[in-house]
Amino acid sequence: MTVSGLVVTLTRDADARSALARLHADPRLTLGEPVADRLPLVAEAPDARAGEALVRELEATPGVARVDVISIDFSSEDPDGPS
């Protein structure tokens, strides 16, 4: 399980409202208090790969202008980099 802190920047158009509803409904996400068009949230994923895919999915969501990753936890990760 990986836990990441993200900030999602919403677009300034009608898509932002539907994006917000979608993010609220996603069980992998815990939303914080929005500050203007910036929405802090926590994303949980079974492993790092799924975490990366989740960020890409958020980036592709209509109404999302940008995703900044703020923190990651990798305590349960077994590094498998090439040697």
Added chain:
Amino acid sequence: MDRRDFLKTTALAAASAAAYRLAQGGDSAAAPGTRVTDAPGGDVTWDKAPCRFCGTGCHVQVGVRGGKVVAIAGDDKAEVNKGLLCVKGYHVGLALYGKDRLTRPLLRKNGKLEPITWDQALDIVADRVMQNPAGFAIYGSGQWTIPEGYAANKLIKAGLANNQIDPNARLCMASAVTGFLSTYGVDEPAGCYDDLDAADVIIMWGNNPAEMHPVLFSRIVDRRSRGEDVKIIDLTTRRTRTSGFSQHTLFFKPQSDLAIANGIAHLLVERGTFDRAFVDAYCNFRQRTEPPTLDGQAMSFEQYKAALADYTPEKVEEISGVSAADIRMLADLFGNRDLKITSLWCMGMNQHTRGTAINDLVHGIHLLSGHFGRPGDAPTSLTGQPSACGTVREAGTLAHALPGGFVVAKPEHRQKAEEIWNLPAGRIKDKPGYHTVEMWRRFSKPADQGGDIDTIWVQVTNPARSLPNINELFEPSRKLPGKFLIVSDVYPTATAMAADLVLPSAMWVEKNGMFGNSERRTQQWFKMVPPPGEARDDCWQTLAVARRLYDRGLPGMKDKDGKFLFDIKDAAGKSVPFWEWPRYYDVNVDRALFEEYRKFSRFKHKDLAPYDEYVKARGLRWPVVEQPDGSWRETRFRFSKHDDPYVTKGEHQFYHSVTKDDRALIWFHPYDPPPESPDADYPLWLCTGRVIEHWHTGTMTMRIPQLQRAMPEAYVEMHRDDARALGVQDGEIVIVESRRGSLELPVWLDGRAEPARGSVFVPFFDERLAINRATLDAHDPLSKQPDYKKCAVRVRRRGKAAP
């Protein structure tokens, strides 16, 4: 609270602080809610450290549990990044945990690297020094911590007294140094990152900060998303991610940045839109001499004007490919004093055979137009490495330098250094050691052919991949008898695997450290986790060798009172035997070395605060000056009365002026063609560089699974029309070759960036695909920095013979 809840609380705290900062543009430390490090419960302890990677110098919070780094968060107290990190930064903790860390000293025996003890390893290094002290060199790095670089510098300049030390930063920012020296008489930017928050116009001179300094770039782009009017101008030879955010992307032909700068200056002078009052009060004019020097030759304003006369917009368009209308647009901006303009540059201007000249010219445009010294008005170079400024430029680890901006060539500087180091008069030699290209050239030649360097000790860098023209500068020594390569590193890099002796090192938060970032900010951190196996601090390695040399009676290891050169005492005033590894952390060696080094910092007004001030801060920008109440104040804008305490007359005072009259120099340098250009045999330009996911030669980031997966291998980026003309498909493996070497690479079309027609780009992060087999070692005559950004290559399909 269980562990999962704890992780969620801390992650949400970090994200909330960052959201506040992004939305308000202010200090996220003021954000409501819990700070990541204050989150209740959990078994993770947090401490600050600067990021290990680039010269931006972001601070991270490092979460440690059970002797292991388990979490990373952006540090919301850090002014540089205000809680944000880039993709590399938030994975930085994983750089420690590649599965092939070096954990034992290794000696090459019968062609194979075999484990030996530290005792044996230190003896071997000491033997090499004793055998030929004059031929022993250290090749260091802008990734050295400040105390590591300072200790190595003192060992070589005060101990071996041969000045044979140079860092890899010679390859990345030496031209910025010579540009600052020739313009202001003293190194490093006058401005700082605060300029990015105040500028109306930001001009990128051949750099791509969206990928190379992403947190700085997002600081600019965030202003725009908050509704501020910031114009970004991208002067570039290829379309990059930065281009995508720019209002103007102006493509220029390689090397022609000099003509563009002259074209802007020409129009400012011709139209009378330059800042006459600023120039009259604070500037002199200068032209180059043959051979070139940092002082040059005086010229009058009329001579300057005449020299620029050729650089009409139309002529500049012909040389550079940038339209005359765009040259006029740039001159209009500089001619408008109501705007605030910041220029940024990095390797594009520095890795240049006319690197000093183009640095001078960009400073010159700012001085000529008076866009200098107000917040937002600044010519600012960025560095690629985390401590290129702190360890190389400030601690003076270049072959000609001494700490604090001193140079070996000046008797008064040597004398002062001898005083601080308590050396007998005359110990420090006046002749600079070899610059990087020369050091490796001499290591690559037999002794009877001028190869007078026989041992190089490499610390914290990977010259087997980062030197230019490696077929000539790195590989020959590996087959030459009598040459001995020692490498201290954390992973089996290409250099380590080619070495005769490998010393396993501690990295980042496995040791105490200090870095100095691109904006004169000195940063400090403490050891948080133990290094693996027998890996040990680089600084300890240097000091332990020094002690062995002292024990063997090498005269240079004693000061003038006969004491060991590196005598460090505990609180009770007793010398600590820190060269014995178990005793190394009995005393804070970093603090002791830094307090000694700090004595050098006042002479050139680069004042550093006591070590303990940096423990409390997220870095401080020098000069850091003590206030009447005992506090320490940093300086954001040098040479300007509104912020620099050393300005005592006028609004601006260049108090280290080359001309000794408190004035900066505006230089004229003509455009000269590059040393190698495409021709019938090698018809394409080659440019090399980095990508956002990887850092330097990828020895750390390629071991971080997330980064490796995101960008798994190097490639050659081509223009679609060039690929079509060669009959090459996207993804096809092709041969890229220059007059110096060749390699096979997959083609990437319509990728992240787009090179101009007639040019290709290859990143250098992939150790397996070494593009520096092809690059040129031609270098700037003053800075000695090679040009990695332009040489001639051809691309051919596999199986198809070269023409």
